[in-house]
Every structure is written in C-alpha cells, then in structure tokens.
Amino acid sequence: MTDSRPEQRRVTISDPEVMRALAHPARLAIMEHLGSLEGGATATECAEIAGLSPSATSYHLRALAKFGLIEEAPSRGDARERVWRAFSPSYYVESGPAADSEARAAELALVEAHLARDSQRTRDWIRRAPDEPVEWYQAAWFSDTLLLLTAEELAGLNESIQELTAPYRRRLRVADPPEGARTVAVQYRALPID
Numbered sequence: 001m002t003d004s005r006p007e008q009r010r011v012t013i014s015d016p017e018v019m020r021a022l023a024h025p026a027r028l029a030i031m032e033h034l035g036s037l038e039g040g041a042t043a044t045e046c047a048e049i050a051g052l053s054p055s056a057t058s059y060h061l062r063a064l065a066k067f068g069l070i071e072e073a074p075s076r077g078d079a080r081e082r083v084w085r086a087f088s089p090s091y092y093v094e095s096g097p098a099a100d101s102e103a104r105a106a107e108l109a110l111v112e113a114h115l116a117r118d119s120q121r122t123r124d125w126i127r128r129a130p131d132e133p134v135e136w137y138q139a140a141w142f143s144d145t146l147l148l149l150t151a152e153e154l155a156g157l158n159e160s161i162q163e164l165t166a167p168y169r170r171r172l173r174v175a176d177p178p179e180g181a182r183t184v185a186v187q188y189r190a191l192p193i194d
Contacts (some may be wrong), residue, residue, distance in 0.1 A: 016106035026050040040073030040085030
C-alpha cells in the first residue's frame with residue numbers, strides 16, 4: 001500500500017486551543033495509535049485503544065480533525081466506515097518564549113497529560129516486570145542521571161538521541177516487524193535544573 005500523502009513532517013503545536021484539545025488521555029492514545037499506523041484506523045479500532053465506545057471515540061476523532069491533527073484516510077472499500085490517519089506521526093509542543101499565561105497554562109496541561117501517561121506506563125511495567133520473559137526484564141531500563149552540559153552540548157545530545165531512535169520510530173509504521181519485536185515506550189527528558 002502506498003501512502004498518498006506528501007512527505008510527512010513533524011507538526012509544531014503552539015496554539016493554546018489545540019494544546020487544550022489534545023490534553024485528554026483518550027486523544028493522546030488515539031494520536032499515538034494513528035501516528036504508528038500506515039493506513040489509519042476507524043473509530044471502532046481506535047475505541048479499543050482509547051478504552052471508550054466507538055461513538056465517544058468518534059467525538060474525539062472529529063475534535064482532533066477540527067484542529068488539523070488528523071485527517072480522513074482513503075476508504076478501505078466500505079464507504080460506511082470512516083478511516084482516520086494522523087497528519088504527522090509526531091508533533092512538537094511549544095508555546096514559545098514570549099507566550100502569554102493562557103498559552104503557558106495550555107502547554108502545562110498537555111505536558112501534565114503526557115507525564116501522567118508516562119508515569120502510568122512505568123508503574124504498569126514495575127507491576128508486571130517479574131512476570132515478563134527474562135530477556136525483556138533485563139533489557140528494560142529506568143534511569144535518572146545528572147550531566148554537566150553547555151546549552152550547545154545539550155542540543156547536540158538531544159539531536160544524537162533523535163538520530164538513534166529514528167530507525168525504530170519508522171519501524172512502527174512497517175507492516176512486518178522483526179520477530180519478537182514489541183512496542184517500547186521511551187521517555188527522554190533533558191531539562192536544566194537549578
């Protein structure tokens with residue numbers, strides 16, 4: 001199947017209204033799911049991921065489409081089913097250094113929604129880790145490290161991390177992953193502290 005979209009690019013979200021619309025656990029799950037698929041998904045398929053009914057999921061899909069984060073995908077042949085796909089497989093949230101308090105509050109709400117999801121994933125892993133196959137137990141990594149960097153070095157480190165993970169992010173959109181592959185959540189934060 002060939003993707004008819006132009007080359008995908010990372011979307012920058014700076015509009016407070018869009019940030020607030022995205023700061024919902026179900027919408028984050030839907031965006032993540034659609035961003036990992038090549039052909040898109042229906043409301044029923046997204047409902048399984050979001051933990052909602054198909055009608056509630058349709059509401060969230062329409063809201064995401066309203067803000068240009070997703071779009072209708074070509075039909076799979078059944079005109080009754082609406083297929084949705086992410087406009088971009090990834091997005092970047094930035095209110096900007098000169099943002100007003102409304103934009104900062106919206107950005108914080110979206111970041112907090114992401115942090116809550118990431119923390120839950122970590123708690124879920126810790127609970128089930130003893131029951132995981134030994135190779136996955138040993139491969140998982142949870143770390144907190146302090147580094148002493150200049151702003152230029154931090155930018156370079158972030159760029160290197162992006163380059164390291166890029167081939168694996170692209171793999172999410174491939175129909176035939178390597179045997180034994182699992183989706184892995186990688187949370188990376190590099191923030192100056194006082």
